[in-house]
Amino acid sequence: MSDTVQILHPADDGYENIRNRCFNARVPNRRPAEIVLPWTTAEVAYAIKRANAQGLKVGVRSGGHHFPCSPLRDSGMLLDLKDLNKAFDYNKDTKIISFSPAHTVQDISTTLRPHKRFFPHGHSRTVGMGGFYLAGGQGCFVRGWGYTCDGWVTQLEVVTANGDIVIANATENQDLFWAAPGSGVGFFGVITRMWGKTIPSKKLYDVSYIVDSTDIFKPLLKWSLQTAERVPRYGSDLFICTFYADAEEKTTEDESKAKRVFMLLNQTVHCDSMEEALVLASPWQSFPDAFRKHLVAEIPMTERQWEELWDLQERFQPHGAGERWKVDSVISDATVSLDEFVDKITPALFDLPTRRATGAIIPxxxxxxxxxxxxSLPQKSTVSTLVCYSDPALDAKVDTWMKKTYTELEKVAVGIYVADHDKDQRLSRVMTDSALRKWLKIRAKYDPYELFTGHHGFDNVLPENQANGRT
Structure with missing residues (x-):
């Protein structure tokens, strides 16, 4: 097995290219002793046993979209799954698809398209399914049918911390199946294959309004959130995004010169006809005259292809040309009044620290x-700021802005979306306290010697640990 598995060491050609295979160009200076690139589940099991024998801590990467690049373990092992189990299997009788954690959103979508089937994948074409699922799967049209872990994924193949290959589902190794979604980079095993249900695919439509919100920000935001409440949940994605007017200008400047903040109100619909799409989006037709005069653009309901929606996503999240990213998020507390919520989240959406930064709310x-x-955290909405820039000299300034802004925003939150967990930035709940206590016991059962350490910081938020002075 050791003769067939590709293993890179720091002095090897290709090591740096693989180490830097991250969406974020701000890659931390952590250098794994080994990078292993398995092709099969057996090779993953071999790598885990090898790590145990050498005393190496293991980080796992599928798509490379985790903004803090947490899978990189200094002097540890990076398991890069980009080539793992790349054969799809679609069962025409059961309509079940099985796939690799390294398959991307685009892979899943294009594979199912000839079969006219749909699986609720993520919104960005290059996101790997492993990280997507471990965050729970905040996928397309989540408002109607829940996260992708809610009945869509039926089974996992997992290599455990001792190198065993096991199946986890609702009846077999159920505790492992329970612990995976919602654990993010904290998961204590390696998912090597996944099985998921599919449904008939439908047509895609979307409608958008772009508003110069600079002088009407809070009332516009409040109206947008109130209107979102009236949009039918099934088959509708809602996206509220803020950005500077000069965000897409062809310049190397990281500071906005325009200082005008635009707000995008977008609804994407998964349905059978234009007539149905218009009904689902009808609440937006009550657009007040007081706001309409600030409209920059109104894009009427239009039939789309997935490629068009992915292209739009990439306009707001460019990568591949040295873009540096800092991201944080909160899950909103539904018990907070709308007025207080709008007041508290405004700095994260309006006072953007760089020209290409964006704020986002997903109801x-x-x-x-x-x-x-x-x-397990109840999710009224998620609020996030995605700060994009090019100059490394801005790192400290961006970090300070983000920590200050989101420490204040925590006052109207119940926690953080686990995909954005960064123990070096800010600690927040990734699951309820009761779920976390259960999760930690399961983690200790499967990985008692902490081969996987991505969970560090999770338990600092527990009341018993805060009482003992852990922060």
Missing amino acids: LDYIPDEADHAL
Whole structure:
């Protein structure tokens, strides 16, 4: 096995290219002793046993979209799954698809298209399915049918911390199946294959309004959130995004010269006809005259292809040309009044620190069942700021802005979306306290010697640990 598995060491050609295979060009200076690139589940098991024998801590990367690049373990092992189990299997009788954690959103979508089937993948074409699922799967049209871990993924193949290959589902190794979604980079095994249900695909439509919100920000935001409440949940994605007017100008400047903040109000619809799409988006037709005069653009309901939606996503999240990223998020507290919520989140959406930074709100109204999975925080909406820039000299300034802004925003939050967990930036709940206590016991059962350390910081938020002075 050791003769067939590709293993890179720091002095080897190709090591740096693989180490830097991250969406974020701000790659931390952590250098794994080994990078292993397995092609099969057996090779993953070999790598885990090798790491145990050498005393190496293991980080796992599938798509490379985790902004803090947490899978990089200094002097440890990086398992890069980009080539793992790349054969799809679609069962025409059961309509079940099985796939690799390294398959991307685009891979899943294009594979299912000839079969006219749909699986609720993520919104960005290059996101790997492993990281997507471990965050719970905040996928397309989540408002209607929940996260992708809610019944869509039926089974996992997992290599455990001792190198065993096991199947986890609702009846076999159920505790492992429960612990995976919602654990993010904290998961204590390696998912090597996944099985998921599919449904008939429908047509895609979207409608957008772009408003110069600079002088009407809070009232516009409040109206937008109130209107979102009236949009039918099934088959509708809602996206509220803020950005500077000069965000897409062809310049190397990281500072906005325009200082005008635009707000995008977008609804994407998965349905059978234009007539149905118009009904689902009809609440936006009450656009007040007081706001309409600030409209920059109104894009009427239009039939789309997935490629068009992915292209739009990439306009707001460019990569591949040295873009540096800092990201944080909160899951909103549904008990907070709308006025207080709008007041508290405004700095994160309006006072953007760089020209290409964006703020985002995703209305969800999602209440997970803690009995089903570790993903357990009730989610009225998620609020995030994605700060994009090019100059490394801005790192400290951006970090300071982000920590200050989101420490204040925590006052109207119940936690953080686990995909954005960064123990070096800010600690926040990734699941409920009761779910976390259960999760930690399961983690200790499967990985008692902490081969996987991505969970560090999770338990600092527990009341018993805060009482002992852990922060």
